[in-house]
Amino acid sequence: MLRGLDGDAGAHRELLGHLATLLRGFYARRMGREAVDLEDLVQETLVAVHTRRMTFRRDQLLTPWVYAMARYKLIDHQRRGRHRVTEPIEAAYDVAEADATEAATAGADLDRLMAALPAKQRDAIRFVKVQGLSVAEAALRSGQSESAIKVGIHRGLKVLMARVRGGSIDAD
Amino acid sequence: MRTEDLIASLSADLKPLARHAVAGRLALGVGMGGALALVLLLFWLGLRPDIAPAAASSMFWMKLAFTFSVALAALVVVERLARPGAGIGRFWWCVAAPVLIVAMMGAAQLSMAPAGARGAMWLGQSAAQCPVRIVALATPVYVGLVWAFRRLAPTRLRLAGFGAGIMAGAVGATVYALYCTEDAAAFLATWYTLGILASGAIGALFGPRQLRW
Numbered sequence: 001m002l003r004g005l006d007g008d009a010g011a012h013r014e015l016l017g018h019l020a021t022l023l024r025g026f027y028a029r030r031m032g033r034e035a036v037d038l039e040d041l042v043q044e045t046l047v048a049v050h051t052r053r054m055t056f057r058r059d060q061l062l063t064p065w066v067y068a069m070a071r072y073k074l075i076d077h078q079r080r081g082r083h084r085v086t087e088p089i090e091a092a093y094d095v096a097e098a099d100a101t102e103a104a105t106a107g108a109d110l111d112r113l114m115a116a117l118p119a120k121q122r123d124a125i126r127f128v129k130v131q132g133l134s135v136a137e138a139a140l141r142s143g144q145s146e147s148a149i150k151v152g153i154h155r156g157l158k159v160l161m162a163r164v165r166g167g168s169i170d171a172d
Numbered sequence: 173m174r175t176e177d178l179i180a181s182l183s184a185d186l187k188p189l190a191r192h193a194v195a196g197r198l199a200l201g202v203g204m205g206g207a208l209a210l211v212l213l214l215f216w217l218g219l220r221p222d223i224a225p226a227a228a229s230s231m232f233w234m235k236l237a238f239t240f241s242v243a244l245a246a247l248v249v250v251e252r253l254a255r256p257g258a259g260i261g262r263f264w265w266c267v268a269a270p271v272l273i274v275a276m277m278g279a280a281q282l283s284m285a286p287a288g289a290r291g292a293m294w295l296g297q298s299a300a301q302c303p304v305r306i307v308a309l310a311t312p313v314y315v316g317l318v319w320a321f322r323r324l325a326p327t328r329l330r331l332a333g334f335g336a337g338i339m340a341g342a343v344g345a346t347v348y349a350l351y352c353t354e355d356a357a358a359f360l361a362t363w364y365t366l367g368i369l370a371s372g373a374i375g376a377l378f379g380p381r382q383l384r385w
Contacts, residue, residue: 004183004186005188005189006188006189007186007187007188007189008186009183009184009186010183012182012183012186013179013180013182013183016179016182016183017176017179020175020179039175042175043173043175043178046175046178046179046182047178047182048325048385050182050183051323052323052324052325052385053189054189054193054194054197054323054324055194055254055255055256055324055325056255057255057258058191060257064257065255065256065257067257068256068257068327069256069325069327071327072256072325072327076384
């Protein structure tokens, strides 16, 4: 760190690489290893460490300083996310990407979209795609057969995609 | 973007940093803001008409010493608020100390004055305008501080906003003292402090929005 502050690019690069590993661990402990935006946060924090490195005092310990930044970034991230999806919803991301809908509104939109589906398809998608259960577990919970779940997901998603492309979320 | 690429691009063009870069950057922001506040004062109110004889009086320098020491103490606090993981705790007392000293001086002056004159002494000629003008003159200084914060890393934004507001208020008050003709310490302790606190409150209000990074 100190050599980086003095302008040693090699040392700085080595430091950032080291911190990337450290930060990945920090965020993984708090958000879960599979969190979609984990790497985004790592990168965002690395940029902050770099651009705001003048706030590091030479007589200070390095990790408390880095972790204080990481904690701030995490809180800021969670605050921003409060109006967004609260669970990792793969289906919502699929829908969002298909229409370039902002992820910010995907969660709420998904609920509205799903309300229009037949109950069996809705259950199938909710259990497998939203809650992340396996097909077998979903079958058990909803009382449908495994193949019915698979077909339900397939047909349900198709309807959802079509509706999102048509841009008519409320047209039931 | 892959994290390795990001790291490579960040370390590509590395410049060495000065040792007291944070305080330097804050001082630069405050300096520019303060210069702007001075220009604002000259066009808006002007200097006090009796500035030359006043400069020989101790009260004129007392006022400047009061506001300047608050500003200096606030710089220490704000510098710590700008760095992740730095505590402040007792440093707030350094900001409050000049206020307490002037308040005690004011109380002593009032107790020695004849009872009928105390109210007039405390309110002076400009009690109502003084805090408002201080807040107005603090505004460019606050903007300068927000600019300085763009390369710094406050983690407690409301507190950092409050500190920046207090500091801006103290610098604004220093500039205002070049116009203000009030001489009572009680006036200073009340109305100057009120202006500085109001500036701090505004800073605390806007801090979380403006200091985010």
